[in-house]
Amino acid sequence: MLTPFKQTPVPYKITFGKQKISQISNCVDDEHENIFIICGESVLETGLPDQIASHLSDFSTLIWPGVRSHVPVESIKEGKTLLCENDIDVVVSVGGGSAIDTGKAICIADESDYPVEELIHADCIDAQPEINHITVPTTLSAAEMTNLAGVSWPDRDMKKGIKGRGVFVDDIIYDPLLLEETPSDLIASTGMNALNHGIEMVYCNKHQPFTDATALHSIRLLYTHLPDAVKGNQESLAYVQVGASISLLGYTNSATAINHSVAHILGVRYGIPHGIANAVVLPYGMRFNLPVATNRFAIIGEALGVSPEEMTNKEVALEGIAKCENLVERLDLPTRLGELGVPKEDLALIAERLLEEDFINSNPQKLTKTNIRKMLENMY
Numbered sequence: 001m002l003t004p005f006k007q008t009p010v011p012y013k014i015t016f017g018k019q020k021i022s023q024i025s026n027c028v029d030d031e032h033e034n035i036f037i038i039c040g041e042s043v044l045e046t047g048l049p050d051q052i053a054s055h056l057s058d059f060s061t062l063i064w065p066g067v068r069s070h071v072p073v074e075s076i077k078e079g080k081t082l083l084c085e086n087d088i089d090v091v092v093s094v095g096g097g098s099a100i101d102t103g104k105a106i107c108i109a110d111e112s113d114y115p116v117e118e119l120i121h122a123d124c125i126d127a128q129p130e131i132n133h134i135t136v137p138t139t140l141s142a143a144e145m146t147n148l149a150g151v152s153w154p155d156r157d158m159k160k161g162i163k164g165r166g167v168f169v170d171d172i173i174y175d176p177l178l179l180e181e182t183p184s185d186l187i188a189s190t191g192m193n194a195l196n197h198g199i200e201m202v203y204c205n206k207h208q209p210f211t212d213a214t215a216l217h218s219i220r221l222l223y224t225h226l227p228d229a230v231k232g233n234q235e236s237l238a239y240v241q242v243g244a245s246i247s248l249l250g251y252t253n254s255a256t257a258i259n260h261s262v263a264h265i266l267g268v269r270y271g272i273p274h275g276i277a278n279a280v281v282l283p284y285g286m287r288f289n290l291p292v293a294t295n296r297f298a299i300i301g302e303a304l305g306v307s308p309e310e311m312t313n314k315e316v317a318l319e320g321i322a323k324c325e326n327l328v329e330r331l332d333l334p335t336r337l338g339e340l341g342v343p344k345e346d347l348a349l350i351a352e353r354l355l356e357e358d359f360i361n362s363n364p365q366k367l368t369k370t371n372i373r374k375m376l377e378n379m380y
């Protein structure tokens, strides 16, 4: 039975192809002058920010390697100050989810009347910032696709989003050759995060047909091509780059659920990378929701390659979950919370925090302290 839904388009332009990075100046208007290239230290060391600056030699460029994991609010303040001091009109974020979310947040911070610390209270940021935001993803985070910038607010001990149409980037450049420089373990973990996006988008209670279409295709592409992409196969890297992108194309019209909520807590509280946390949580979150969303998990199972002939929906769903478990192991990623250094005595606190998470309302299984605690203990 189809329930009512809304479908709104996304505003950014996507350019995909080998060596498309050399055409980045096509995304910059002639009247722009000062370009701020932002990245983390590890991306700086690859030389990519310098390469991008060389493709933008008609403009003044400033490289800032001030991006930090999980986007602490302090780095947003620092970036905003540099934007103002240097009269920046274009931001180019280069790297994974933290670089992209930092780019989104500093563009909004520059535009907003709210002090940076108060941006979390701005209900919905819809006005497009004057600063143009171009992004060059080098992982499979897919952060570039959403109208959300996840920021760590230390006083709250959790990650909360700045959101609204104004947060969207303007241009995305996917150059699959850049992924060849990305460490294979990062391809594996961010790829599992992207697979999780597609899966959660289909089983969450905000699913709808338009987002099913894209999320299911992302599941097919990622599940099929991740193992070879991690081995450096060029064609597979291109497929997983597109698969990851599509995994969040439906984000503004659907949602993620409990897996991402747990991953956010693990990220902010213990510094566990988002992709690693997602890889651990994925099968457990699926099993947690299976009893109330069996038909949705059967659709997911088919996208994962399970043939439904002569099988019940529950059997297809369970085989799909087993395939995800197997993929995590094949990619040599951790499978247990205990492996990530989370103290067992913290499980009660994590369960409590989970009930306060932004995305938790879209989880189909009703949450109680008891059932969350049981899921976390299984995961440990």
Ligand SMILES: [Fe+2]
Pocket (backbone or CB within 6 Å): 141, 193, 194, 197, 260, 274
């Ligand atoms: Fe994610």
